[in-house]
Amino acid sequence: MKILVTVKRVPDPNASIKVKPDGTGIITDNLKYVVNPFDEIAIEEALRLKEKSGGAEVVLVSVGSKTAQEQLRTGLAMGADRAILVVAEQELDSLAVARIFHKLVQDEKADLVLLGKQAIDDDANQTGQMLAALLGWPQATFASKTDSLESEAEKSGTPGIQISGGAAKVVREVDGGLETLELPVPAVITVDLRLNVPRYASLPGIMKARKKELKELAIDSLGVDVKPKLKILRLDPPPKRQAGRKVGSVQELVQALHNEAKVI
């Protein structure tokens, strides 16, 4: 089985993000970048599936600037087998990225594609869905699991997604509960936060990553239409949080929640 996992380079979720005064983007000076946390969960799941089946190959794919090499190296140090970086310095929308992945899935003859449910920079939550449509493959989004992240099954590295007899069983998070789906493989699966706790690289893993293949492809060499269909007009920072206030009584609190905050 060949599992393709997508990896996006995104700003560190702990960094404080500032919008440029003209609203055309965010200020990237001195910004730290990491693997999109949802993609990290996808990598972990792929590695667990590989460890369980014994025969799988885990291939990481990323689209972005040359510096995204760093995030691919992180994934290789976690244990993925090799990586492909499609080098693109321009802005790309979700559809363009899905088309690039479509091409890579075909070229690589992958059996399963795992993606984070969304990237934490633009929160679009659509690349996986678009990719499934382009491929004509079944899809399951927001993969989660019934065991808690404190459970023994989690600690022993049991995968949450079960694959056997050409089908994948996926527990997905829906409003107010969990839903279990079965879908034939090949398939596209996007993963949610509670699927697993990703491992971090050990030193032997880091040293091995140095020797693993990281192939770069120029975006033009793929023959894919990446013309943007979407234009970002402007970015605005969220409104500043108002300072808190002390209230004198429960009554006053209830009234404030009702009349001012309008939450009850």
Place this chain on the structure above:
Amino acid sequence: MHDDISAAWRSFDLHAPTDEHRLLAETLQTFVAQEVEPQAAQYNREERFNLALFRRAGDLGLLGLTVSESDGGAGLDATAAVLVHEALSAADPGFCLAYLAHAVLFVHNFARNGSAAQKERVLSKAISGEWIGGMCMTEPEAGTDVLGMRSTAVRQGDHYILNGRKMFITNGAIDDRTTGDVFLVYAKTDSKISTFLVEKGFSGFSLGQRLHDKLGVRASMTAELVFDNCVVPVSNLIGSEGESSKHMMRNLEIERLTLAGMSLGIALRCLEVMVGYSNERKTFGVPIREHGQIQRHIAESYSEFRAARCYVYDVARRLDLSSFGNRVDADGAKLFAARIAKEIADRAIQVLGGYGYMGEYVVERLWRDAKLIEIGGGTVEAHHKNITKDLCRAPELIRR
């Protein structure tokens, strides 16, 4: 053209010059937050060694950090070693000292100077964390004056008879009764210094006492070890008889540099605590960051920390672990980092007022820990003496 040169130079990261350093730093960040920080207060309060955590460091490959890959280590350099000590000490300098005594004083030293046969037998156990190691130089009556040590070893047939006492040995014990597993012990053969590999259970080797009630670094165990007609097989002599003083001096360089790394971790954490608190705490109607005297604490701490960090990592960058003769900067880095970390910890307590004096706010522990670096691995006075001696012999070092 000029732009290109300076752009490449600007992106060079002294603290993480390669992908391997960057990945190591990422791993450490998670390991420290998830596994080191949560246990630190308790193990230091109770003066206990966290064996399980030590073995976790073994699982991650941290114990063989600077051992060559052909010997089963990660083959990393002095920069990586400093990085690990800085990261661990930002949470738990006590645990970090136990790590240092094992990974730098025992494993690194042994991998450099042991024979292939010795390494074959011992190294993998030490790198995995199955065996806990340490290094025995100091004696009850010889610390700074290390060449004045009194321990002796006399050859008798196929073994040596080792006699002497060693003092303040980190990892000498792992609890009140049990010695560590394996030690590099310096002793005189005739009048010259040799090194012996002494293993737990050797006849004549025992725990003199586990030393309780240290000021700081309380999650590391310190002990006095006794060698009373201790029988050491000739095959456990490291290198040749009488040639160890060079090895001993060389290992002191990476020891001092990693101790300086510990000071950086302490300083970094104290700064974070101090800055965070000055944003939160209000007096006289304003956050205390508005008060000039608090600003002085923060600004001086920050600039000293940055200066120390550049110095320590620059020495690490230049240090070829197979070379000799880098004492002036190993001592210089530790001399400076130890002092500023101690002062920064002191200012952190001051900025936090009464809360700073309480264990919950961590900086009082770091304040106690910080003092060690002015004593262990060579006192401040020893560094004064060494640096002056080296500079007066070779004044060209100043312009280098």
